Amino acid sequence: MCGIVGYIGKRESRGIVLDGLSSLEYRGYDSAGIALIEGGDGTLIKQVGQVKGLIKKVNKTKPKGNLAIGHTRWATHGAPSILNAHPHTNKDETIYVVHNGIIENYTEIKTKLISKGYVFISDTDTEVIPHLIDYYWKNLGDFDKAFYKALKDLTGAYAIAAISTHAKNTIYAARLSSPLVIGVGTDEYILASDPTAIMPHTKKVIFLEDYDVAKISKNNCYIHNLKKTKEGIQEPELLDYDNNVVLLGDYPNFMLKEINEAPATIKTATTGRVLSSQNLIKLGGLENVEQQLKYIDRIVIVACGTSYYAGLVGEYLIEEIAGIPVEVQLASEFKYRDEPFSRSTAIIAISQSGETADTIAALKKVESYGVLRLGVVNAVGSTIARMTDAGVYCHAGPEQAVASTKAFIAQVTVLNLIALLLSNGRTKQFKPLLMELEALPEKAKTVLESAEAIKKVALKYKDYKDFLFIGRHIAYPVALEGALKLKEISYIHAEGYAAGEMKHGPLAMIDDKFPTFAIATSNHLLEKTYSNIEEIKARKGPVLAIANNSNKDINKLVDDVLYIPETLEQTKPILEAIVMQLFAYYIAEAKGYNVDRPRNLAKSVTVE
Numbered sequence: 297m298c299g300i301v302g303y304i305g306k307r308e309s310r311g312i313v314l315d316g317l318s319s320l321e322y323r324g325y326d327s328a329g330i331a332l333i334e335g336g337d338g339t340l341i342k343q344v345g346q347v348k349g350l351i352k353k354v355n356k357t358k359p360k361g362n363l364a365i366g367h368t369r370w371a372t373h374g375a376p377s378i379l380n381a382h383p384h385t386n387k388d389e390t391i392y393v394v395h396n397g398i399i400e401n402y403t404e405i406k407t408k409l410i411s412k413g414y415v416f417i418s419d420t421d422t423e424v425i426p427h428l429i430d431y432y433w434k435n436l437g438d439f440d441k442a443f444y445k446a447l448k449d450l451t452g453a454y455a456i457a458a459i460s461t462h463a464k465n466t467i468y469a470a471r472l473s474s475p476l477v478i479g480v481g482t483d484e485y486i487l488a489s490d491p492t493a494i495m496p497h498t499k500k501v502i503f504l505e506d507y508d509v510a511k512i513s514k515n516n517c518y519i520h521n522l523k524k525t526k527e528g529i530q531e532p533e534l535l536d537y538d539n540n541v542v543l544l545g546d547y548p549n550f551m552l553k554e555i556n557e558a559p560a561t562i563k564t565a566t567t568g569r570v571l572s573s574q575n576l577i578k579l580g581g582l583e584n585v586e587q588q589l590k591y592i593d594r595i596v597i598v599a600c601g602t603s604y605y606a607g608l609v610g611e612y613l614i615e616e617i618a619g620i621p622v623e624v625q626l627a628s629e630f631k632y633r634d635e636p637f638s639r640s641t642a643i644i645a646i647s648q649s650g651e652t653a654d655t656i657a658a659l660k661k662v663e664s665y666g667v668l669r670l671g672v673v674n675a676v677g678s679t680i681a682r683m684t685d686a687g688v689y690c691h692a693g694p695e696q697a698v699a700s701t702k703a704f705i706a707q708v709t710v711l712n713l714i715a716l717l718l719s720n721g722r723t724k725q726f727k728p729l730l731m732e733l734e735a736l737p738e739k740a741k742t743v744l745e746s747a748e749a750i751k752k753v754a755l756k757y758k759d760y761k762d763f764l765f766i767g768r769h770i771a772y773p774v775a776l777e778g779a780l781k782l783k784e785i786s787y788i789h790a791e792g793y794a795a796g797e798m799k800h801g802p803l804a805m806i807d808d809k810f811p812t813f814a815i816a817t818s819n820h821l822l823e824k825t826y827s828n829i830e831e832i833k834a835r836k837g838p839v840l841a842i843a844n845n846s847n848k849d850i851n852k853l854v855d856d857v858l859y860i861p862e863t864l865e866q867t868k869p870i871l872e873a874i875v876m877q878l879f880a881y882y883i884a885e886a887k888g889y890n891v892d893r894p895r896n897l898a899k900s901v902t903v904e
């Protein structure tokens with residue numbers, strides 16, 4: 297949530313920081329700002345709205361400087377406004393600060409500073425930071441010491457970047473529970489809250505750890521940890537990525553691009569891992585915990601949002617393929633629960649960003665329990681990837697649209713792999729599922745080729761105000777995910793339900809204005825789903841269904857059908873999800889909404 301970019305080096309910083317902010321805009325887009333230092337003077341420019349508004353404003357004066365920090369905001373404390381936008385500064389405008397996270401004790405600090413004559417002009421928690429640094433600077437006359445002293449007073453979560461006319465050749469950065477990455481170039485450094493902003497410049501990166509404080513000059517990056525003995529220059533690691541993944545190419549937006557990446561996503565998640573000719577599943581990320589995995593008799597999956605729904609799919613997969621009991625919990629609930637745990641339990645945290653605050657907190661909660669902590673994470677090098685004992689990367693590449701699409705596809709694919717690995721080959725589904733996973737990219741392509749048919753149906757249903765999504769068994773979480781996709785980008789009220797629950801309440805809502813999206817792909821429960829559809833039709837509810845190619849009978853039962861190729865029960869959620877993603881996409885597009893940046897939301901929820 298919120299994006300930070302900083303630059304120091306030989307190049308003009310303005311364009312680099314603004315481009316970086318544009319690429320991080322999915323993390324927040326209420327307002328944006330930039331501060332630059334040139335010679336001994338600082339320039340601060342802020343604007344409400346998207347980064348393009350800021351770019352326009354900056355381009356009027358084209359301020360110069362080889363040192364700058366910028367921010368794109370998702371409002372937590374205080375409405376989107378110029379005063380609340382970052383960077384924040386002190387009265388003399390000599391210190392500029394951008395911040396992600398929440399300063400929990402800001403009221404206390406603010407009261408103390410007000411008593412010393414400081415005046416606050418914003419509603420944000422962040423504004424205390426430049427004033428606090430200013431206070432210590434005036435008392436100590438040393439900017440390094442002032443920055444450190446200020447940090448020590450802060451409690452909460454933060455990724456902070458600060459620049460000052462008192463230290464005009466340095467960017468100061470600090471991290472606690474909110475990500476910060478430093479890109480290492482030749483005589484230049486790019487600082488960002490997410491590697492996406494760094495990718496166009498360098499593959500060499502340093503991920504800051506909690507309590508790290510970095511002092512970055514043009515040709516030196518000195519890192520000191522406030523809690524550990526770590527101090528000095530740190531060797532960068534190499535990020536392996538294809539730069540094209542962060543570019544739109546011919547697509548009108550990232551959501552459509554990312555939905556269309558489904559076949560490649562499945563392929564990348566399975567390549568080198570699914571070896572059907574050898575009847576083998578190979579997950580390098582779990583090799584170091586191979587022995588421990590043998591003793592696992594309970595798995596708790598923790599995640600939020602779409603990742604949580606992928607986890608629910610995983611519950612069916614792991615229980616039915618590997619025979620291990622699984623429980624899936626919302627990370628935001630899990631972290632406050634007091635439940636008994638045995639050491640033979642494994643936690644699996646699922647997260648696209650690897651930075652979701654609740655999921656991190658869930659993992660932290662079990663830190664001292666001695667349980668195995670595994671990750672199914674997309675963002676390489678992210679906090680969750682680093683804090684787990686082992687894990688399997690999704691390798692879906694950066695996901696930039698706020699609504700998660702390809703990450704869900706990758707997560708369900710990876711959960712299939714984990715289920716297969718945990719089964720130790722003891723299931724008769726082993727070989728068929730390995731083969732199906734290899735065939736799946738082509739089938740996902742077929743679903744994408746039916747985009748026009750999906751669009752036609754979407755346009756027919758776009759003006760309804762409510763929607764119900766139903767499914768049974770492994771399709772139930774897919775129905776939940778379908779409802780989430782529709783509501784978050786088209787703002788249509790949508791609920792996901794287990795089809796078997798209809799008579800227990802939701803049926804009361806059904807009339808000719810309340811359509812249902814039924815997942816009716818063939819399985820042992822299809823007849824039961826048909827009964828639910830009949831009950832809805834009897835109450836005049838319009839029904840649109842997803843069915844298998846072979847199931848032409850369903851035509852007589854429902855108003856519209858969207859077909860997917862035949863596949864195994866375990867891989868159906870992947871193909872069904874693509875249909876639902878496109879359905880939500882075309883409705884939102886027809887309504888003229890910004891599909892990549894839905895209102896009130898931001899990618900990567902790094903605050904509670």
Ligand code: F6R
Pocket residue numbers: 600601602603604646647648649650651652655698699700701780781784900901
């Ligand atoms: C929905 C969506 C969110 C995320 C959730 C978890 O489309 O994107 O619900 O799935 O915020 O995020 P990660 O997976 O990054 O932990």
